[in-house]
Amino acid sequence: MTKNLKLDVKIGSLHMKNPVMPASGAFGFEMASLFDFNELGALVPKSITKYPRGGNDTPRVCEVTGGMINSIGIQSKGLPYYMEHIIPEYAKYDVPLIASISADSIEEFAEMSEIIGKDPAVSAIELNISCPNLEGDGKAFGMDGDLSFELIQKVKGVTDQPLIAKLTPNVTSIQEIAIACEEAGADGLNVANTILAMAIDIHTRKPKIGNVMGGISGPAIKPIIVRMIHQVRNVSTLPIIGCGGIMNSDDAIEMILAGASAVQVGTANFINPLSMIEVLEGIKEYMVEYNISDINNLVGKVNIPSSTTTLY
Amino acid sequence: MTKNLKLDVKIGSLHMKNPVMPASGAFGFEMASLFDFNELGALVPKSITKYPRGGNDTPRVCEVTGGMINSIGIQSKGLPYYMEHIIPEYAKYDVPLIASISADSIEEFAEMSEIIGKDPAVSAIELNISCPNLEGDGKAFGMDGDLSFELIQKVKGVTDQPLIAKLTPNVTSIQEIAIACEEAGADGLNVANTILAMAIDIHTRKPKIGNVMGGISGPAIKPIIVRMIHQVRNVSTLPIIGCGGIMNSDDAIEMILAGASAVQVGTANFINPLSMIEVLEGIKEYMVEYNISDINNLVGKVNIPSSTTTLY
Amino acid sequence: MKAYPLEVLSNVQVSERYWHMKVDSTIIDESITAGQFFNIKCGEGELPFLRRPFSIYRINREEKTIEFLYLVKGSGTVQMTKFVPGENIDVFGPLGVGFSLKEEWDSILLLARGVGIATLAALAQEAAEKNVKCVAILSARSNNDLLAAETLQGFGATVVKVTEEDGTSNVENVQRLVNQLFEEHDIKAAFTCGSMRLSRLMQRSAEKRGIPGQIALEEHMGCAVGVCYACVCDVRGPHGINSVRVCKEGPVFDLEKVVLT
Amino acid sequence: MKAYPLEVLSNVQVSERYWHMKVDSTIIDESITAGQFFNIKCGEGELPFLRRPFSIYRINREEKTIEFLYLVKGSGTVQMTKFVPGENIDVFGPLGVGFSLKEEWDSILLLARGVGIATLAALAQEAAEKNVKCVAILSARSNNDLLAAETLQGFGATVVKVTEEDGTSNVENVQRLVNQLFEEHDIKAAFTCGSMRLSRLMQRSAEKRGIPGQIALEEHMGCAVGVCYACVCDVRGPHGINSVRVCKEGPVFDLEKVVLT
Ligand SMILES: Cc1cc2nc3c(=O)[nH]c(=O)nc-3n(C[C@H](O)[C@H](O)[C@H](O)COP(=O)(O)OP(=O)(O)OC[C@H]3O[C@@H](n4cnc5c(N)ncnc54)[C@H](O)[C@@H]3O)c2cc1C
Ligand SMILES: Cc1cc2nc3c(=O)[nH]c(=O)nc-3n(C[C@H](O)[C@H](O)[C@H](O)COP(=O)(O)OP(=O)(O)OC[C@H]3O[C@@H](n4cnc5c(N)ncnc54)[C@H](O)[C@@H]3O)c2cc1C
Ligand SMILES: Cc1cc2nc3c(=O)[nH]c(=O)nc-3n(C[C@H](O)[C@H](O)[C@H](O)COP(=O)(O)O)c2cc1C
Ligand SMILES: Cc1cc2nc3c(=O)[nH]c(=O)nc-3n(C[C@H](O)[C@H](O)[C@H](O)COP(=O)(O)O)c2cc1C
Ligand code: FES
């Protein structure tokens, strides 16, 4: 029965055989012995920066209710190492590779995208626009509609790769940013990165994260992300990748019903290394149970009562 | 020993004998038989609207990891009933009463504040600027710095009561809103209201909340609120009331260390009706343990390592 | 009402989906009436986050115990099955307004569906204590779910069972039974709980005959004490329809006044 | 490495703050070495959220069991005390790089503090199996915390205990002991775990004598497999200081290379 399920989804010219993939920064080839990467819809390595970076002070993670805070600081070996050693490692698999890029300026995003985009092993680029704009006021690019527009448009001009904008949830209106990215030519939207958070050890009175603040991930943020997916779906026709707090297939299906065409699993991998495989299996079972032959027929199919006020 | 602890805090001319009070909407005189209201720093009834309101469709609450979503819709009996029946009920206690106001327009906020402000039983007004601006685009007043400024300034002109602006956390920069409120003459800032969220029942495919979206409260949001308190503390000298996810005294102390002068306890009351009393006791024990004689000496005393980058 | 630490005396599975729990209520010095409920903390830690509301299934005033009958549904009730005898659990209540049996009601009809039976069982017990004749139609998916029937019979109630399993639980058949029992037993008041469909049926049938009645409602709850307005329902009042709180003005309401949707 | 469901054989409190757990490791068909660790899921539900890393305390290859010694610290370890014999727990590993005893190291000195003793115990066991002479200085708050001393003695190790209780655990005294034992036992390699202060002392002392060594580090972890870069520390490499992962390149590192802060 599961044989006839249509699970494949598209983001621009990126074609994935199923909607389940890892979230950047919570996946790597060190996991290759745990399950078969060929089962996934796509592979998404940790975000790469142009130059090598050392990352932030430890502790870089701490546990909070229903999740964790991380502030790794995008420790990276730089673009040349990435092109030479990391991409080839993933190219071994028969699954599209989505390269995630972090940069300090729009020019750097464009420059890196151009280089990475030329690698035939790469099938799409995810632009981590949640990282701070070091030439501007230090706020993330994705906190500003105009900057997001400019960034995507610039990158669009230098590469033909499908572009996924990874939005930050730390905004007043995720719709506004989504629209800006769509208008600038993005092929898909990742909703979303982590939510900025902080925890303090009341006995040492020190922040629990070396870098004081970090991003919260895990089930605690899922209801906020589901809301944002639904909001973005209402204003944009772009395929959405839902990301934030998925622990099991029910969570993934919830995001698909809210409007996501695909999902990324991050923190759950740390707790159950087989999370992604189980999410995929669970989606199939749900489709069989409810007689859904094509996953795309579930996307955005939440039943909104007509009487609902649009103000919250 | 706890006898000599100085626990009293001030917000403008509002003087509270201790920093622990309820959060609006999660408290009422139906709880009077559970503990002695006179133990609290202040009493905060549910937000009142000018006209009676029926509230939203049920279900109005649902459970999520580490919290709950609510969308009550501010069910209210209107201002005249409030003045005649609700305020006198709270006036019986020897504790300052903070009246929480929700309104659809700036004029309505001013009109209501003027009326409520004249009642001698009221000691301060909390302006719930997280509610939507029905004359504008439907976004909350507190999502826009200019509107927040205008709102507070208008209200400041019609009453001498200390004004507390209850901020919404659904913003790109809570600092910007905090500064606007301070410049407009607010006496204190409540950080913060609930975070907009959504949950879907994957079997019925219906939203778990009748009104589709609602606000998430409870420990899941605490790390986000702690971060915002810290951010606001860095840009404003106004006393902050920390609110969001406090379940016990450790959580309250964490917020105080982040920069809160007082705290509000909401959802925790639903799980443990003695939460507020236990939070207060726990704060006292902590002060004794660490030899803190005046609670004000703890406010904002998180130890930030000097090497920290200011970009997150 | 208060959050009482109550000792679990027993907590056992009584059928495929139902569990029965008895707790020591000695320390509760308030009166408890049928139809009231308790809000139970189902786990020691943070999970599940909210308490869960449960009606009182039996009140044993002499031995100072109370009993609950619960359906295992989601995270909260799954946790509850882990309560072990000897353990103290955190039980908040008694909450809300229960049933009230008027003097003149010497013969009553109960119509309960599923776990609604748990709620009406306490009423049957009270009826027995007051020598009120009690007739009950109990509806469920399967006979296995109808274990509480014996409890009601133990109280001297006349019990009619209908189930999907037997094909007897359809609205037409229940309507026929209601009509028949109203006549046969000269019913003075009607009570219902557990199904919107059956409640509407009972409301219409009682109205037609001018028979008064009461209904116990369920709604998702926040505070369970009346402060948060999470649990509202509509009832007809002298000045039109009012939104009232199931946890405070209810969970038991006059059958004729409730707006059933 | 893999997430194995392992049966708990015993889980008992062995002193005021320490617990000892033995699990059946029959299904693990990979090799496990002293110094490696497992990342344990401490509760069945969502709490605590993350797994918790624990070194192997003892490896019993014949009976196919492994043992952990753990300090009850916060939510995770409190949950672990609730594991009961017969229960299957979710144990992910073996992870990281363990100790390696070189052929020529016929006499080694261990310096462990607190729960670091658990980590070095497995090394003492391996030393015993390889007929390597093993001398250990164990430091703790109180004698009560030094229960593992007997385990080490059982492996034939010479054990010196120092505690706050006895006033013997100060740096000066430990330094004196280290110097003395280095001489007395013609130590060829030095190992340490559990205290930054003592690790620095050991690093300096070994360096002065040109003695090699290894150190087991702890750091807060996310993935525990090397993908997230949560657990980094600095080590000196041929081209300067490198940031490496405690979970992947460690937790055991060459003593002389680690940058201790
Ligand atoms: C006044 C009252 C009396 C009740 N008496 C009984 C009883 O005697 N026996 C019994 O088995 N059940 C009773 N219920 C229903 C019972 O409260 C729910 O079945 C239970 O809360 C389900 O929790 P869960 O975690 O197992 O299920 P989930 O479905 O996982 O619960 C998720 C959330 O929804 C809420 N919820 C789900 N179903 C209901 C419901 N029907 N009513 C209110 N909230 C709900 C839960 O409280 C929880 O917050 C009563 C409900 C009310 C309001
Ligand atoms: C490689 C390695 C081996 C270890 N071996 C042992 C051992 O054999 N016996 C033993 O008792 N302890 C050992 N520890 C420490 C043990 O992991 C912590 O004591 C435990 O995680 C505390 O969890 P908790 O929930 O009880 O405490 P909490 O303080 O509540 O934990 C909160 C969070 O901080 C993390 N954390 C707290 N302390 C540490 C720590 N020292 N190292 C890493 N993360 C920490 C927890 O994992 C958790 O995520 C080891 C740690 C590492 C990294
Ligand atoms: C340890 C860690 C490292 C991360 N690193 C990156 C990163 O390099 N680039 C990025 O775009 N997102 C990064 N993220 C965010 C995740 O990709 C994902 O958006 C977030 O964790 C929410 O999903 P989750 O709740 O499933 O983990 C990281 C998350 C974690 C926990
Ligand atoms: C059921 C419910 C009703 C609420 N009603 C109001 C309200 O009327 N006005 C208001 O300003 N905040 C309201 N809030 C928000 C709380 O005051 C508080 O800001 C929020 O719940 C976060 O705190 P907590 O996590 O301690 O609950 C409500 C919250 C809940 C859970
Ligand atoms: S549950 Fe709060 S008013 Fe009923």
Ligand code: FES
């Ligand atoms: S914990 Fe993730 S790299 Fe070590």
